[in-house]
Amino acid sequence: MADEEDEGGFGGLYEDGHWAWDDSTKELVFISDLPPELIEAIQIPTKAPTGAIEFRDDIDLIEQIRFRRRYQRKLKPGQPDIITIQDVKDIALYTAPVNILSPMLINVLHIPTTERFLRALILCCQYYLQIADEMANRIIELETKVRTPQGDVVESEFRNNLSDLRLLVAKEYSTMLIGGSDTKKFHHMGPNKKRQSLSDKDARLFETLLRMCVQIVWLALGRKAFNQIELEVSRVFKSEIFNSTEHRLQTNYIAKMAREEKSVLLGHCVRHDKKLNTCSPLMNEVFCHRYIDYRMMGLGVIKCTQPSPRLLYMLHAIAGSEENFSNLGIVLGIIGLQRSTFDTMLRPLPTATGGEGKSKASISSRSYSSKSTTSSSIRKSQLVSKKQYPDIVLPRKDSRIAEFPSQFPDEPEEIPPCSETQRRRWQNRLQRLLHPH
Template sequence: MFEDDDDDDEYEALYENGHWKWDDTINQLVFERQVQQNNDESVQEDDFTSQIKTIFAPIEFKDDLDLMEQQRFRKRFQRHQEEDGDVIFLQDIKDVALYTAPNTILTPTVVSILHMSTTDRFIRALILYFQYYLQTADLMAQRMLELESKVRTARSFKMELEMRDNLEDLRLLVAKEYCTIILGGAELRKFHHMGPNKKISSLSKKDALVFESVLRFCLQIVWLALGRQSFNQIELEIHRMFKSQLFNMIEHKMKTDYIAKMAPYERFVLLGHCVQEKQKLNMLSPLLNEILCHRPMDFRMFALGTVKLPFSPPRLRFMEEALSMNERLFQKSGVTLGILGMPRSRFDTMLREIKLGSRSPTSSSSFRTKSMSRTSRVSMRKSTLAVGQKLYNDIDIPNKHYDKEWIPEEFPTQTARPSVCNPVQRQRWMARASRLTGRHVVRKNRNIRH
């Protein structure tokens, strides 16, 4: 997997083969590397036919790296610590995911998409949702056990209704950014499947490759951000959210039947009331159903992270901070988003928590292999977050208050300052992806000549 790192002669320096330009959004010079990319007008749909089977095959990230591989990562790809009180950034988690990813899905297009402000908000919204989802799943599993000796009251229904509303609002945050991505909005216009001008025929196979690769990266990043816990539970839910339960490939392979095993109250809370059962041709993903669902919504949620609002209640302010606040301010503001914002000194190179006197951590690949066996798939109701001491605190979302009296005189037009991805790290991964893509093209041409 890391055979290309041994070739020091082919290693490209950080500021080679490119030019500097002024970026008005951040008011500073940035280095833009010249990357050979095909134009959307010249790309043929048949160019991606041979890769379709590869991308839909199981994609395994190599997470049990030896000391030599970790040393290469620290030397060439890890972000340099800025100060003694350095914290974990989202970029640090992306770096680990990109380094451990198989070469088949590491392309310049995927690297570019992962290093955009819209994608950053999308990933943060996913981390926030799954942290609260696992927390709620644990609580509901405990409540279902307590029903054997306790009686339900009106207060029980009120608490479950509040948790359901919280999950639906967090899914709405994910859907907001997801719609921007699939519609080619903001800086993602050039990656739209119809091209930047949306006038040519659809490159559906290319779009499927990019979608599956980005989704798999997001799954890995969320799993790493949540302390490498509950991989199967996150994988099943993320495929249900984006593809619906009917097209949930992971569920079809694992055959857990976890939704049928849920108690009615668990389905009421964890799935919400916006799930629509339709025929295959008219099926929408649960994320789009959240946007089209008829329920009381605060329209200001669709502006979080992109538009400056003159007034935000505590609930919206909490969500906006989770989406766009700098990780250095998390602990001061009381924001909990997985391991983001936690001291970097608490974790090793691969972002595993350092525990004094503990044995060496087991590889995640073996953990996933064991957890996907038939014996460990019997119960999906309990999250592994409940085992031992938690790495991070639970999320406490402020209560929802419908401020019907707040009606702005005009719609806010001042845009919020977008978060800027680390340009140095982006150029490093673009260089590696371009080098790997070039090698694959050379090997393909050699095979054709032979």
């Protein structure tokens, strides 16, 4: 009777509401009859989270059984058993400390804009770690080799790819900041932006969401290189000056980068203004003086006219169905892989990891304070034996420049809905945890 302990009964997932047919999804959906104020009445901490927020990662077998029975996403008939972004969110919500959870955070995590945002962030961080490793190898090789003009061409491609992936994150983040589309009800000035700014509430929501995003990205990337992920996410959202993670860890990692590494990993849209005028690198990417394909700004929301292979890759990565990833050659961490090769907490099963445990070398978790003298070929072969998923290979940019049309497209994309069932599960769990009696 393990599932009856600690968190009480399962409660009514479908209590206080009614069923209705949804024409957009062609299925029955549950609609709550409770007023929104009743759910929002659950109070959240009065201050934005500061310092290290520890998620549990030592879930015992009893808790895993409880999670699998109560909270794990259930498959529909005929649905392939692959890992989705919802599965990763579920693990993050289950292991999060209760004091950072709130009804609003759960609702924000279950809207299409946030899902596209999370996917774009996973794609960006995965490619960042991949290129960081590649640049580390190139810097080591430069100790014994001569730099050639071709090296500049390759590194320029890396830099442009990273800039474009940061732009995918920035466009969704901008929508959240201005309260556009499905995020308007979460805006700190209200859906109509007419009331006084609730800046403290806004700070709590976004600081908590940012920490939740770091955890989701880390889980999606196979629990690798947590500090690097946290440092990079904090940098792109808050800038180098206000990088709270760097202030806490004191790695001084940017100063330790070689000139070529800085050029590639930070990009050429970095602006160093006075503190009060500092913009985050994400906003700098949006307003950067470089060629940007305007169609990227509407990916996943507006139908793209004559998309290139590169745009199609990005579109499917941030807004496509996860079950098509393997057929389309899209890599997004462990998302899209068979769930049967992972345990309940999305750790790879021993039979699925092959050579894991045979090699102690790991480039992605390398220290910034020292450089390995091991040859890059040996390090790469060791890394391949441990990888849970292949590297990202982005299609190259179209040589033709997309001209601005006489009229911008406005036909909306078919936006897949988030799981209402999972959202209600996590809301009900939070209510039971905060009000056990």
